[in-house]
Amino acid sequence: xxxxxxxxxxCRMTEERLxxxxxxxxxxxxxxxxxxxxxxxxxxxxxxxxxxxxxxFRGARPVILRRPGDVLRLAxxxxxxxxxxx
Amino acid sequence: MAVRTIDVRERIxxxxxxxxxxxxxxxREAGVPALNLVSSPGAGKTMLLERTLADLGDExxxxxxxxxxxxxxxxxxxxxxxxxxxxxxxxNGACHLDAKQVLTALDAIDLAATxxxxxxxxxxxxxxASWDLGENAKIVLFSxxxxxxxxxxxPKMFQQARMVVFTKxxxxxxxxxxxxxxxxxxxxxxxxxxxxxxxxxxxxxLEEWYGFLWAEARGGTR
Numbered sequence: 001x002x003x004x005x006x007x008x009x010x011c012r013m014t015e016e017r018l019x020x021x022x023x024x025x026x027x028x029x030x031x032x033x034x035x036x037x038x039x040x041x042x043x044x045x046x047x048x049x050x051x052x053x054x055x056x057f058r059g060a061r062p063v064i065l066r067r068p069g070d071v072l073r074l075a076x077x078x079x080x081x082x083x084x085x086x
Numbered sequence: 087m088a089v090r091t092i093d094v095r096e097r098i099x100x101x102x103x104x105x106x107x108x109x110x111x112x113x114r115e116a117g118v119p120a121l122n123l124v125s126s127p128g129a130g131k132t133m134l135l136e137r138t139l140a141d142l143g144d145e146x147x148x149x150x151x152x153x154x155x156x157x158x159x160x161x162x163x164x165x166x167x168x169x170x171x172x173x174x175x176x177x178n179g180a181c182h183l184d185a186k187q188v189l190t191a192l193d194a195i196d197l198a199a200t201x202x203x204x205x206x207x208x209x210x211x212x213x214x215a216s217w218d219l220g221e222n223a224k225i226v227l228f229s230x231x232x233x234x235x236x237x238x239x240x241p242k243m244f245q246q247a248r249m250v251v252f253t254k255x256x257x258x259x260x261x262x263x264x265x266x267x268x269x270x271x272x273x274x275x276x277x278x279x280x281x282x283x284x285x286x287x288x289x290x291x292l293e294e295w296y297g298f299l300w301a302e303a304r305g306g307t308r
Contacts, residue, residue: 002181002182002212002213002216005180005181005182005184005213006098009098009099009101009102010098012101013094013096013098013101017092017094027089031098036242038212038215038216038242071097072097072098072099073094073095073096073097073098074094074095074096074098075093075094075095076091076092076093076094076095077091077092077094078089078090078091078092079089079090079092080088080089080090081090083088083090
């Protein structure tokens with residue numbers, strides 16, 4: 001339940017940043033998880049993967065980045081927003 | 087077309103912590119200290135609160151926010167002992183209270199007429215340790231029917247707490263629990279912890295608990 005709540009919060013933060021229309025463009029979600037963050041990583045990854053497979057997402061990939069300490073943060077979003085290359 | 091990377095680097099708990107800050111500010115403005123009671127399920131949080139409300143309710147104005155996964159049974163039990171509103175939060179599956187739930191619950195509480203606020207969290211020694219609710223202190227209730235090594239099994243909760251209140255001391259002659267051994271495990275993870283021993287049923291050891299509550303209500307014990 002704890003991990004699901006945190007995964008839902010990652011989705012909320014993503015929507016806050018990209019808007020509801022932008023969520024379909026997300027290709028990967030990078031999350032940093034510290035060894036002392038109190039998170040069961042496999043469970044969290046499963047919850048996030050499940051949420052990212054459902055609309056408004058379209059199968060974005062969760063990327064878990066293990067860190068020392070108790071860090072727990074959304075590190076980055078990879079999006080394909082249809083813009084041409086720079 | 088290019089896949090671009092958006093650098094975020096934002097703490098996942100940031101929103102909760104922002105709301106916890108709002109809780110803390112409202113409580114500070116009203117001069118109301120808040121104690122977040124946490125424990126395993128069945129450690130006696132509601133029983134200790136029932137006894138506390140019954141014994142202090144005429145002198146100390148105590149408001150309570152209770153959290154349970156389902157039912158408002160705890161709130162109903164507490165309401166018998168106080169005229170104050172006992173605000174129930176049903177988490178619908180979530181294993182902890184969050185700051186948004188507490189902030190919403192505060193809207194129903196007359197803080198100007200409150201001396202002390204208890205937040206009775208969901209019975210769980212894991213998740214509530216990670217969620218700041220804007221409280222002054224987390225108090226862990228540790229019953230003598232549990233294993234003495236709970237602190238080393240669930241270190242984060244005991245590291246986050248200010249005080250451990252042993253409960254159900256009346257059962258001590260019937261169980262193998264050794265209080266000194268449990269205190270040793272507590273100190274392994276948090277040398278700063280304070281300790282009280284209580285039985286709400288008999289009752290016993292409650293004068294020290296009430297003394298602590300009065301000190302908190304008058305402006306804090308540290």
